[in-house]
Amino acid sequence: MRSLISILDLDVVEINELISTANDIIDNPKKYSEACHGKKLATLFFEPSTRTRLSFEAAMYELGGNVIGFSEAQSSSAAKGESVADTAKTISCYADIIAMRHPKEGAPLVASMNASIPVINAGDGGHNHPTQTLADLLTIHREKGGFDNLTVGLCGDLKFGRTVHSLIEALSRYNNIKFVLISPDELKLPSYIKKDVLKKHNIEYKQVSTIEEVIGELDILYMTRVQRERFFNEEDYLRLKDTYILTPEKLSGAKADLSVMHPLPRVNEISVAIDKDPRACYFKQVLYGKYMRMALILKLLEVTV
Amino acid sequence: MKIDAIVNGIVIDHITAGKGMKLYHLLGLEALNASVALIQNVNSKKMGKKDIIKIDSDISLNTDVLGYVDPGVTVSIIKNGVTVEKKSIDLPEKLTDVIFCKNPRCITSTEQELPNIFTLTDKEQQIYRCAYCETKAKSE
Numbered sequence: 073m074r075s076l077i078s079i080l081d082l083d084v085v086e087i088n089e090l091i092s093t094a095n096d097i098i099d100n101p102k103k104y105s106e107a108c109h110g111k112k113l114a115t116l117f118f119e120p121s122t123r124t125r126l127s128f129e130a131a132m133y134e135l136g137g138n139v140i141g142f143s144e145a146q147s148s149s150a151a152k153g154e155s156v157a158d159t160a161k162t163i164s165c166y167a168d169i170i171a172m173r174h175p176k177e178g179a180p181l182v183a184s185m186n187a188s189i190p191v192i193n194a195g196d197g198g199h200n201h202p203t204q205t206l207a208d209l210l211t212i213h214r215e216k217g218g219f220d221n222l223t224v225g226l227c228g229d230l231k232f233g234r235t236v237h238s239l240i241e242a243l244s245r246y247n248n249i250k251f252v253l254i255s256p257d258e259l260k261l262p263s264y265i266k267k268d269v270l271k272k273h274n275i276e277y278k279q280v281s282t283i284e285e286v287i288g289e290l291d292i293l294y295m296t297r298v299q300r301e302r303f304f305n306e307e308d309y310l311r312l313k314d315t316y317i318l319t320p321e322k323l324s325g326a327k328a329d330l331s332v333m334h335p336l337p338r339v340n341e342i343s344v345a346i347d348k349d350p351r352a353c354y355f356k357q358v359l360y361g362k363y364m365r366m367a368l369i370l371k372l373l374e375v376t377v
Numbered sequence: 378m379k380i381d382a383i384v385n386g387i388v389i390d391h392i393t394a395g396k397g398m399k400l401y402h403l404l405g406l407e408a409l410n411a412s413v414a415l416i417q418n419v420n421s422k423k424m425g426k427k428d429i430i431k432i433d434s435d436i437s438l439n440t441d442v443l444g445y446v447d448p449g450v451t452v453s454i455i456k457n458g459v460t461v462e463k464k465s466i467d468l469p470e471k472l473t474d475v476i477f478c479k480n481p482r483c484i485t486s487t488e489q490e491l492p493n494i495f496t497l498t499d500k501e502q503q504i505y506r507c508a509y510c511e512t513k514a515k516s517e
Contacts, residue, residue, distance in 0.1 A: 155488050176484040178509020182491060197482050199510055264513075268499075 074372055075184035075191040079202040079242045086371075087242070090206065091213050093367035094360070101134070107370060107377050108137030114167035115141035116159065116183075117194070118150055118174040123336065123358070124194050124203070128171045131365035140167060160187035169373055172196075190372035192365075198234050204335055205238040206368065207361030211353055212243075212292060214360065215331040219246035223289050227254040228296035228316050228341060230261040235335040236296060237265055244273045251277040252286045256312045259302060282315060287326045293318070295334045295354075297341050319343045326351065333357055380414045380431060387438060388453040389430040391465075394418055396447045397428030403442050409434060441469045445476070448503075470497050472505060476514050483510040 076082065082090070097104050113132040117125050120143055129139045142148045149159060156174070160183035163170055170187060172180045173194040180193035180200075195201040209219075216222060224243060226236050230253055240261075243249050251270065253261050260279060270277050280286050287293070298316045303309040317340060318332065334342055334354040346352050370377070392400060397415050406413050411434030421427040435456075443450050444466040454462040472495040478485045485491050485507070494508035505514040 155490070156484065157488075157491075174484070175482075176487060177480065177482050177511075178484040178507070181509055182484055182488070196484075197510075199482075 073188070073190055075180075075187075075193075076202050076368060076372065077181050077184060077191070077193045078200050079205040079238045081202070084245050087206075087209060090364060090367045090371060091210055093370060094210050094363040095214075097363050097366050104135055104366065104370075104377055106136035107375050108132065108135035108373065111135075111137040111169070111373060111375075112167040113137055113139050113141075113369065114163045114170045115139060115143070115194075116148070116163065116170055116172045116174075117141065117143045118145040118148065118172070118179070120144050121173050121195060124173060125171075127203075127358070127362050128192075128194060128365055131362050131369060134362070135366055135369060137168075137369075141171075156182045157186040159183070160191070164188040169369060192368065192372065198232060200238065201234055202238065203361065203365055203368065204235050205242050206364035207357055208235070208239050208294070208333065208335070209242060210360040210364050211333060211357045212331070214356075215353060216291060219243060219249070221248045222246075222291045223250045223252060224292040224294065225252040225254055225283075225286060225290040226261075226294045226296070227283060227318075228298050229259045229302060230255045230296070231259040232302060233296045236261070236294065239294065240265060241269055244269050244275055249275060251275065252290060253277060253279045254281070254283055254286065254316075255279075256281060256298070256308075256315070258304070258308065258312075259298065283318065283322050284325065287322060287330075290326065290330055293326070293330060293332050295332065295338075295341050297339055317341050317343065318346060320345050320349070323349065323351070380416065381412075381433075382458065383431055383433050383455045384458050385435050386411075386431065386433045386455050387436065388455065389432075389438075389443065390427070390451045390453065391421070391424065392428035392430065392450050393447050394424070394426035394428055397430060400428075400443065400446055400450075401430060403446060404430075404439060406430070406432065409436065411436075439475070440466050441472050442475050444469045445472055445505075468497055468500060468503060471495070471508075476505070478507040478510065478512055479515065480507065480510050480512040483507060483512060485509055 132139050156179050164187045169190045171192045171194045174196050177197040177199035180196050184191040300309050330351045331353045414431040416429045418426045448468045451465050453460045473492050477493045495505040498506045
């Protein structure tokens with residue numbers, strides 16, 4: 073019985089298997105429409121996350137399965153003080169697989185240590201969100217045909233953005249990847265990720281402070297939101313906020329086959345004028361997230377089609 | 378200085394000078410109803426100075442604490458006045474309830490019955506990270 077807590081729980085062979093299953097689901101949805109008939113997914117969302125929960129639920133329904141669960145802690149026994157371990161043991165009696173979102177870091181790991189069914193981490197605080205990374209990986213694979221020899225720009229909040237950290241960890245296992253880190257000084261990639269991941273794998277990277285100076289080099293531009301609350305003072309925020317907003321003007325020097333990605337929700341960091349540009353991939357990313365969750369559920373339930 | 382030889386017990390040797398008292402407390406030796414000797418600043422050819430702890434009782438020793446606080450210490454088990462086992466204690470791969478996570482966002486901050494587990498992620502730099510939230514432990 074396997075669980076998925078961190079993206080590094082999956083090796084590159086398994087990621088390739090998931091990608092190939094997801095691609096087959098996209099091509100042959102009917103073949104999978106009853107694959108999980110009679111199985112139940114429990115979505116245990118101790119904090120609200122509508123898009124992730126609905127993605128998991130849609131994934132399970134499209135596999136012919138059923139869904140039980142809750143969407144906030146107030147409507148669960150956690151409100152009565154039940155431990156994560158006890159919740160996991162209890163839900164194991166009702167469902168076949170768990171997708172858990174929790175505000176505390178490590179809660180899904182605790183659940184996986186106590187459940188007798190697979191647990192998928194659907195986000196634990198600012199720590200891990202492996203299925204978002206799976207969505208990102210399928211998007212890159214479908215857009216670029218693979219992961220090798222890519223120059224990946226990561227823009228915005230590189231300090232606190234967990235999706236960025238996980239994506240760097242996942243992509244660092246492929247050949248000849250280059251990262252371009254685009255952020256204000258206040259939100260640079262933490263030094264432990266540079267040391268433990270980039271330098272450890274001898275990965276080429278550079279740090280810059282504007283999109284314009286590097287846009288022409290990029291194969292992927294992964295945008296994230298620069299949040300007001302991350303700055304010590306309002307002045308710095310106001311001075312920098314527009315620097316990290318992607319506009320058609322900034323995109324004008326980009327490659328024709330650039331892929332613009334974003335984990336969503338977007339606030340204003342990508343101008344809506346870019347939505348119609350064929351290089352915009354962020355809504356495809358949402359769709360691919362559902363297919364990767366389907367592939368993951370099949371894998372963890374050991375269902376073969 | 379004369380300290381009686383141990384008949385049945387444990388000798389913790391090659392303790393870095395100055396760490397003996399800390400280990401004494403962390404191992405809970407003050408609560409032990411047996412003869413315990415903490416010898417500080419003993420001359421050592423290899424280390425210059427070292428501390429030694431002798432315990433005249435066959436207790437179960439938490440070697441994780443020893444390895445974490447002072448990797449390289451040696452533990453000798455004495456039975457009937459004879460050393461039956463001698464081993465060097467290295468940094469443990471996993472620590473359970475030896476150190477505690479300080480991250481307020483970690484699940485261990487709200488569920489206090491959970492064991493505090495840390496794993497050795499970088500042996501060279503002696504870095505331990507919380508098994509739940511991966512926060513780096515404060516070094517000793």
